[in-house]
Amino acid sequence: MDTIYALASARGKSGVAVIRISGPQAFAAGRAIAGALPAPRSSAVRHLRSSTGEALDKALVLTFSSGASFTGEDTVEFQIHGSPAIIDALMRVLSAQGGLRMAEPGEFTRRALENGRLDLTQVEGLGDLIDSETELQRRQALDIMSGKLGGKVDRWRGDLIRAAALLEAVIDFADEEVPTDVLPEVRDLLAGVISDFKVELAGASSAERIRDGFEVAILGRPNVGKSTLLNALAGRDAAITSSVAGTTRDVIEVRMDIGGLPVTFLDTAGLRDTEDEVEAIGVARARQRGEAADLRVFLQESADEQPEIALGPEDLLRHAKSDLSGSRNGVSGLTGDGVDQLVAEIEGILSTRVRNASSLVRERQRIALTEALGLLESATDAVSTGNMSEEVVAEEIRRAIRTLERLVGRISVDDVLDEIFASFCLGK
Numbered sequence: 001m002d003t004i005y006a007l008a009s010a011r012g013k014s015g016v017a018v019i020r021i022s023g024p025q026a027f028a029a030g031r032a033i034a035g036a037l038p039a040p041r042s043s044a045v046r047h048l049r050s051s052t053g054e055a056l057d058k059a060l061v062l063t064f065s066s067g068a069s070f071t072g073e074d075t076v077e078f079q080i081h082g083s084p085a086i087i088d089a090l091m092r093v094l095s096a097q098g099g100l101r102m103a104e105p106g107e108f109t110r111r112a113l114e115n116g117r118l119d120l121t122q123v124e125g126l127g128d129l130i131d132s133e134t135e136l137q138r139r140q141a142l143d144i145m146s147g148k149l150g151g152k153v154d155r156w157r158g159d160l161i162r163a164a165a166l167l168e169a170v171i172d173f174a175d176e177e178v179p180t181d182v183l184p185e186v187r188d189l190l191a192g193v194i195s196d197f198k199v200e201l202a203g204a205s206s207a208e209r210i211r212d213g214f215e216v217a218i219l220g221r222p223n224v225g226k227s228t229l230l231n232a233l234a235g236r237d238a239a240i241t242s243s244v245a246g247t248t249r250d251v252i253e254v255r256m257d258i259g260g261l262p263v264t265f266l267d268t269a270g271l272r273d274t275e276d277e278v279e280a281i282g283v284a285r286a287r288q289r290g291e292a293a294d295l296r297v298f299l300q301e302s303a304d305e306q307p308e309i310a311l312g313p314e315d316l317l318r319h320a321k322s323d324l325s326g327s328r329n330g331v332s333g334l335t336g337d338g339v340d341q342l343v344a345e346i347e348g349i350l351s352t353r354v355r356n357a358s359s360l361v362r363e364r365q366r367i368a369l370t371e372a373l374g375l376l377e378s379a380t381d382a383v384s385t386g387n388m389s390e391e392v393v394a395e396e397i398r399r400a401i402r403t404l405e406r407l408v409g410r411i412s413v414d415d416v417l418d419e420i421f422a423s424f425c426l427g428k
C-alpha cells in the first residue's frame with residue numbers, strides 16, 4: 001500500500017495550512033521531517049526540516065495510529081503556517097521521500113471506505129458536507145455522513161436476511177415436518193421493510209432538492225423590471241438593466257441562500273414576439289428555463305395582463321414597479337418595496353416542499369430502493385397467494401438484499417466509486 005500525502009486545506013495564503021500523510025510509511029516520513037513524533041492523538045510543536053537540515057517552519061505535528069484515524073491507516077499531520085512558500089517547500093521535501101506519493105482527489109476518503117471506517121453512503125455524505133453551502137444542506141449531509149442512511153440500510157438488511165433464512169429453513173426441511181408456519185413472520189418482516197421504503201421514497205425528491213437546490217425564474221414582458229428585481233435580490237449588479245426593452249438576452253443566474261435552502265434565481269429575457277434574431281433566441285430560452293424552473297415569479301405590467309407563460313398554482317404574480325403604481329400586490333426592484341415579502345413567500349413555498357425530506361439524497365440511492373421495493377412487493381404477492389415456491393421467493397429477497405448491499409458499498413461497486421470520487425477535492 002502506497003503512503004500518500006496532500007494539502008488538506010485550501011490553496012493560497014491562510015493562517016494555518018494542514019498537510020496530511022497516510023499509509024504504512026507515514027510515521028517514518030514524519031520522523032524524517034519533524035524528529036520525534038508525539039504519541040498518537042496528541043500534538044507537539046516541532047521544527048520541520050529538509051533532508052539537509054534546513055528549517056522549513058515551526059509547526060504543530062499530530063499523529064494517529066491505524067486503529068484510530070480517519071483513513072484507518074497511520075497518519076501524520078503537519079499544521080503549518082499557511083504560506084504558499086512553506087506549503088511548496090514541505091510538499092517538495094515529501095515528494096523526495098522514498099515510498100511517498102501525492103494523493104489523488106478523494107483518496108484519503110477512499111481508504112477510509114476500503115478500511116471499513118465509512119460506508120458508501122457516508123462517503124457520499126462527506127462529499128456533500130464539503131460541498132454544502134446552506135444550513136439545510138449542511139444538516140442533511142452531516143446526518144448522512146454520520147450514518148443515518150447506512151444505519152437504516154443495515155436494519156432493513158437484517159430483517160430481510162431473517163425473512164430469507166426462514167424461507168430457506170422450510171426448503172431445507174422440506175421432507176420433514178416443519179412444525180411452525182414461518183409465513184406470517186416472513187410477511188410481517190417484508191411489510192415492515194416495504195412500509196419504510198415507501199416513506200423513504202416519498203421523501204426522496206425533497207431530499208434531492210435540498211442537495212441540488214431550487215430554481216426560481218423571474219419572467220415578464222420586456223422592461224417590467226426583472227433584472228432590477230434580480231439585482232435587488234442579489235444585493236449587487238448581477239444583470240444589466242436599462243430603459244431599452246429587450247436588454248436581457250442570456251439567462252442570468254444568481255445563487256442565494258433562502259432560509260437555509262439553496263435557490264438559484266434566473267433573470268430572463270422579456271417575453272414578446274420579436275424580429276430581432278438574437279432577442280428571439282433569448283425569449284425562447286426564457287420560456288424553456290421558465291417552464292423547467294421549480295417556481296416562477298411573473299412581473300405584470302398591469303393588473304389585467306394575461307401572463308404569456310403557463311403559471312402553476314403556487315407561482316407568484318406581482319405588479320411591477322409598485323413605486324409608480326402604488327399597487328399593494330406589487331414589487332419594486334428600484335425602491336426595494338415588496339422585495340422582503342416576496343422572499344418570505346418564496347421561502348414559505350419552498351420550505352413546505354422539503355418538509356418530508358428523507359435520507360435518500362441522491363438519484364443512485366433512490367433507484368436502488370425503488371428496485372429493492374419492486375422485488376419485495378413481488379415476494380410479498382407470492383407469499384400471500386402461495387403461487388410461487390419458497391425457493392423463488394427467497395431468491396427475490398436475496399436480490400433485494402444485494403441491492404441494499406450495493407447501496408452501502410458492502411459488495412463491489414467499482415462503477416459507482418469512480419463517479420463518486422470524481423467530484424472530491426484533492427486532500428480529502
Ligand SMILES: Nc1nc2c(c(=O)[nH]1)N(C=O)[C@@H](CNc1ccc(C(=O)N[C@@H](CCC(=O)O)C(=O)O)cc1)CN2
Nearest residue numbers: 008018020062064066067068069070071072077117118
Ligand atoms: N486536523 C484534522 N481535523 C479534521 C480531520 C482530520 O483528518 N484532521 N477530519 C478528517 O476528515 C475531520 C474529522 N474526522 C475524523 C474522523 C474519524 C477519525 C478517527 O480517528 N476515527 C477512528 C476513531 C474514532 C474514535 O476515536 O471515536 C475510527 O473511525 O476508527 C478522526 C477524524 C474533520 N477535522
Ligand SMILES: Nc1nc2c(ncn2[C@@H]2O[C@H](COP(=O)(O)OP(=O)(O)OP(=O)(O)O)[C@@H](O)[C@H]2O)c(=O)[nH]1
Nearest residue numbers: 222223224225226227228242246247248270332333
Ligand atoms: N420606477 C421603477 N422603475 C423601474 C423598476 N424596475 C425597473 N425599473 C426601470 O425600468 C427599466 C427596465 O428595467 P429592467 O430591470 O432592465 O427591466 P427588464 O424587465 O429586465 O427588461 P428586459 O431585460 O428588457 O426584459 C429601467 O430603466 C429600470 O430602471 C421599478 O421597480 N420602479
Ligand SMILES: [Mg+2]
Nearest residue numbers: 226227247248
Ligand atoms: Mg432584463
